[in-house]
């Protein structure tokens with residue numbers, strides 16, 4: 001799991017992703033269909049040898065979870081942070 | 087910092103079986119992702135939801151959804167599901183299988199389940215080939231496409247599945263692709279709510295056995311094709327929605343309410359037997 005989940009005071013981020021690296025198969029759907037371009041493929045591999053995505057631009061992520069909708073492997077999801085209600 | 091381990095839809099999956107067997111970029115996984123979101127949206131009682139699959143890559147779905155499910159024989163998912171639907175009138179029965187399983191081997195079950203308006207939802211993932219058994223031609227393999235059984239290119243006429251189902255009597259018929267995740271999820275919600283025979287054809291990439299043999303590149307290439315060639319025509323006459331090169335007609339084509347098999351049966355029996363008829367309440 002790559003994690004940077006909890007917002008701290010002063011944190012301006014609108015959202016973030018959680019990646020279950022063990023499940024990922026490197027298909028690139030999440031990177032391609034993220035509407036804000038927050039993700040990129042990294043050069044890191046998981047234990048099965050698949051290339052992993054990463055949240056390359058955390059400031060762009062709004063937690064919309066499109067990446068989570070497209071992922072065929074239930075390996076990633078987006079969540080909102082600092083929502084207006086808080 | 088708290089680690090949030092589980093995926094939001096993990097509760098609906100048999101996570102002990104993850105990672106699943108599907109290849110990288112296989113659209114079956116994305117369709118299941120949409121399916122889990124549809125179940126969540128409807129807040130369905132999971133004790134009253136049953137998933138029935140036949141054989142094939144898509145046929146594995148029954149084994150990954152964490153409800154009472156049924157992995158049946160090749161092509162026979164609809165036959166098993168008909169029995170289940172009639173004997174559990176308070177449950178929602180979903181058949182989740184592929185084009186080879188549903189439209190080829192199970193083609194006869196398909197037309198009759200649609201004709202009888204059996205109360206069930208059928209999700210047919212069409213990836214133009216038999217994946218699990220080695221990339222053989224199916225009734226939906228495009229013209230001239232290579233398959234392990236058509237080494238010189240496919241020369242058979244193809245099925246326009248929505249038209250087949252609509253002509254047979256299906257009362258909800260839609261087609262989407264795994265690129266259209268939001269629309270597909272919404273269609274699944276409508277299909278699951280629909281009383282009677284509801285059917286969704288889901289176009290989906292099989293990068294390993296279909297796309298590689300036809301030199302179509304990575305799975306995302308077909309996703310991009312779905313995006314570019316999509317023409318959304320809700321209510322389209324299904325005779326006009328055959329898949330042609332460069333045009334993929336999508337949408338909700340049929341949505342009508344007609345008596346289901348069980349409703350017709352009860353009505354007939356009440357007419358014929360009057361007070362003597364005791365409707366079957368289902369096996370407990």
Ligand code: SF4
Pocket residue numbers: 015016017033034035036037038039060061062063064065066067068077078079
């Ligand atoms: S949650 Fe939305 S914005 Fe964030 S990475 Fe996923 S798709 Fe992109």
Ligand code: SF4
Pocket residue numbers: 019023024025026027028029030031052053067070071072073074075076
């Ligand atoms: S969509 Fe899922 S499997 Fe594909 S690269 Fe992204 S996290 Fe990995």
Ligand code: SF4
Pocket residue numbers: 107108109111112113114143144213217218291292293294295296
């Ligand atoms: S063979 Fe094709 S349909 Fe089967 S899991 Fe692989 S990509 Fe999916």
